[in-house]
Structures are given as structure tokens and as C-alpha cells.
Amino acid sequence: MIQFAEPSAASATDTQRPPRHYVPEDFQVTDWAALEGYFQELEARPVASAEALERWLLDRSELEAVLSEDLAWRYIRMTCATQDAARSEAFQYFVNEIEPRVAPYDHALNEKMLASPYLGGLDQTRYGVFLRSVRRASEIYRVENIPLKTEISTKQQQYAATAGAMTVTLDGEELTLPQAADRLKSPNRAVRETAWRAVQQRRLHDAKSLDALFTELVGLRHQVALNAGFSNFRDYMFAALGRFDYTAQDCFNFHRAIRETVVPLIDDLDLERRQDLNQPALRPWDLDVDPSGQPPLRPFATGEELLEKTIAVFQALDPYLGDCLRTMRQMGQLDLESRKGKAPGGYNYPLDETGVPFIFMNATSSLRDVVTMLHEGGHAVHSFLTRHLALGADKHPPSEVAELASMSMELISMDHWDVFFENPADLRRAKKTHLESVLETFPWVATIDKFQHWVYEHPAHTETERHHRWTEIFDEFNQRTVDWRGLEGIKPYLWQKQLHLYEVPFYYIEYAMAQLGAIAVWRHYRQNPAEGLAAYKRALALGYTAPIGQIYAAAGIRFDFSTDYLRTLADFVREEMAVL
Helix, strand or coil: CCCCCCCCHHHHHCCCCCCCCCCCCCCCCCCHHHHHHHHHHHHHCCCCCHHHHHHHHHHHHHHHHHHHHHHHHHHHHHHHCCCCHHHHHHHHHHHHHHHHHHHHHHHHHHHHHHHCCCHHHCCHHHHHHHHHHHHHHHHHCCCCHHHHHHHHHHHHHHHHHHHHCCEEEECCEEEEHHHHHHHHHCCCHHHHHHHHHHHHHHHHHCHHHHHHHHHHHHHHHHHHHHHCCCCCHHHHHHHHCCCCCCCHHHHHHHHHHHHHHCHHHHHHHHHHHHHHHCCCCECHHHCCCCCCCCCCCCCCCCHHHHHHHHHHHHHHHCHHHHHHHHHHHHHCCEEEECCCCCCCCCEEECCCCCCCCEEEEEECCCHHHHHHHHHHHHHHHHHHHHCCCCCHHHHCCCHHHHHHHHHHHHHHCHHHHHHCCCCHHHHHHHHHHHHHHHHHHHHHHHHHHHHHHHHHHCCCCCHHHHHHHHHHHHHHHCCCCECCCCCCCCHHHHHHHCHHHHHCCCCCHHHHHHHHHHHHHHHHHHHCHHHHHHHHHHHHHCCCCCCHHHHHHHCCCCCCCCHHHHHHHHHHHHHHHHCC
16 A cells, blocks of 8 residues: 655654655646546546555545635635635636536546545545545535536635625725724723724625625525525525534534533623723723733734744744744745735635645734734644645544634743743733633634524515624623614624634634633643643544544643533633733
């Protein structure tokens, strides 16, 4: 059988793309005519042994990596400049002309592999998780969904363009919404209120068009589900996302556990905030300011400084981690600062061929930006630790694992945040603020996830019904002590800022699951730093060659989101906050 390479610390500094064995070194994705021959060869190739089947799998994976990386760069370039027509057209060309033609071949190749008499000759421990996913993909494939998915992808791009173009003018200065949001940390309440209202009014300007866009997406997604034999898009997505380890009912139970254990803690924190601010009532623009009345933390001034300091944090934690970011800097694999025309949000985009990912974000010099950089840096480390895996599918674990990598990095790196905050008082303040946000993750994730379940269980709902249900769910989990009087027209549209609802539906509950796991990783690290870090890296290096539960076990934790486990770990966070 073919031997697979093991990870090595030196791989973090390797900037060379591994040599190709199947696709020519000079091949580039130009059009479908240049690509189709490779798919035809894979479909027609005789496979006469288990070893030949494994070779066939590796060749197919290499072709997929070439395509994946080409699409990645088209997406990266588009999100870095959403108003650049040429970049948008290049991305859309792939979506419209390449992906629809790949899909039938992808299904045919899956069917060929599953029908092979030599499938049982593969190492089932090594390939079990992969084959499970292939079987599921084969079950839900429908040729009539190919044009629907193309249309969905095109409409999702409209959201990025709309959101990326949003700016406000404050004090004569045009600001992106992330830049304007920095003013919510101002000790001056009038400044905060002005900024908050300006951002919300700008969002409301596009609210009706974004509502209409979402209605179209819901309809298209529901049709995809019906075509595949599902009664709703939620059930389809559970299959498409490969959720073998939990059910929709488990999500509902998790929502209830969050409401019972974490929401009361947030209520207590908000009460403390109101008292510290000496206000008769909290307003929505009071939630990001430091309650001591101090000005916002400014941990860095430029994107380059953010990167340099993050490298120092990673280096102090583990030299291998520092090398990962140094390699990315050397290769120009980062775009960090907010500017007009960039898509919102942040991401780490894995590059399957190169093995060195790309980090995109909208930094504006805030603590939140530091956390985002550490978060995406955790994803990047995950990419480095899995770059040795031979199959592309093995490099892409589900989000319950991928987000464990990023959220754990936020927490285990805190011992070295003095790089950003030399003043001990600022350091304590930064840690406390972040730990509050860790707890706040749970209610917001439950809100978005519960909303999605309702949306796709009721695909024929009206916009008015959607606004009403959103508001009910929001009030169940969030800001229960905050005064929204006079702002009732804004609350029904708050969901529109969550890009996941538009671009990656049902990818959100994983954040809460992974946040819980990350707290457990941090607790393990606090108890034994060397073993905790080693276990974290061992787990990530597995990629998706093992089920989620086994990966969590390799990290020294449990894949468990029961009420008791949630309460135990939430209490641990509160205890850590109390000693700061």
C-alpha cells in the first residue's frame, strides 16, 4: 500500500508547493475544455487492485486540490476588492462554467469508487470517515440541483457586495462599518449612540433588498432539499454537512442548556455593567464600552504591527506556531486592514495544493481584531498541521473541529497577551473583556441557529412573520436587561448582519460546540501546559481521518454539550474572570 507522510515541524517553513504526480506542473485552470480530459481519464481508468484504487484516489485528490486552490484565489481576490468587476467576473466564471460541469463527474467518480470490488481492500480505519462522507454525498446528489446551486452561489455573492459597500460618515470622515463600530467603545455616550444609530440606519437602507434576497435564497434552498428527497432544507444540510454525530434535536437541547446556564450569567454581567456605568438603564450602544470609563484599548496601530505581535505571541507559545505565520507573511498570504470595498468579516482560506492558507480580515486596531487574528491564526495552524495528509478531504474536518482549532488558540494564547498589552491593568482588562465575549458566544449562536431551524422548517413564511419570529428568539437569549424603547424598528433586522445566514446556512451551531470544547482545551492547558498544547496539536494533525469524538478525545476533552458539561465549563470561565 502507498505510504503517507507524517507531519514535521520543519513543514511550517516550507514555501514550496509539493510536486504534482498526475496533473502537469504547468497546468492552470483556464476553461472547461482544458479540464475535462482529466475527469474523463479518471472515469475510464481500469482499477484492478486495492493499490490501484488507492492510486486512483490520490490522483483524483490532486486534481481536486488544483481546482480548489484556483477557486480559492478567485474568491480571495474578489473579497479583497468587491467593487472590482474583473475579479468578480473571474470568480463568477468558475461558479457558472466550471463547478456545474464538475458536479456530474464528481458524482460519477464517487459511484465508481463505491462500486469497486476492491473497496474493501482499503484500510477501513484509514479511510472509514472519508468513505462515510462519500456515501452520504452520493445519496443526496441530484443532477437537477446543479443549476440551482449555481444560482444560489450567484445570489450569495450579492450579499457580500452589498455589505462590503456599506459605509457611514461620522465627523466628516467616511468609515467602513467595522471602523464605525470602534466608536462603540468610546467613553463618551453621545459618541457611542451617534455611531450606533448611524450604523443601524445604514443597514436599514439596504434592509428591504436584503430581505428580498434572503427570501429568494430560502426558496431556492428549499427546492434543493425537495429535489434530494428531504422535507426541508435543514434536514438536507445536516446530511450535506456530514452531521453524523448529532441531530436537530440535540441542537434544540443545546439551545435550552444555553438558556438555562449561560443566559443568566450574561444577565448578571449586564447588571454589573449598568451599575459600573452608573446608568438607569443599559442601551444597545452601552454594551461594548469599558464599564470603568476608560478609553478603548489600542493594542496595535497597523496591520503589520498586528501581524508582528501575533507572531511573537505564537512564538512564545510554541516556535512551530510562530513559523506558520512567518511563512504566511513571507508568501504574502494575508490581507488584514479594513478598507472600503472589502467584503465584511474575516476568514482563513485553506489552500489545498500549497498547504499555506490565506488570512483575510478587517482590522481597525481594536481588541476584537487581536482576537480575530488569533482565531484565524488558529485555523492557519490547523492548515499547516494537516498539509501532510494525502487526501484533500482529510484536510477539511467539519466545523466542530475546525472551530476548535481557532477558538482554543484565542484562549491558550492569553498567557502571552502582554505582547499587545504591556500595562498589567490593560492586560487584565483585555482578558476579562474577552472572557465575557466567550460566554456571550453561546446565546448569540443559539439565537442564529434557532432562527435558521425555524426559517427552513417554515419556508413559505412571510417577511413579517420572519421579523416577528426573529425578535422573539432574540429576546429569549439576548440583552434581556437592555432598554430598546424607541428602537423597535431596528431589532427585526439585526439578523441581516450575520453573513452566515446568507452565505453558509446552518454553519453556526458549530461555534458554540467548538467554544465549549475550546474552554475544555484551555482548562487542560492550564492544568498541564506542555501536555495540553501537545494534545491540541495532535488532535488538529488528525484532520478528518477520525470521527469528531475521537478528535476531541485526542485533545484530552469530550465532545459533549450537555447542560451539566456546559455549566461546569461556564463556571470555570467565571472563576477565571474572578481572579483577574
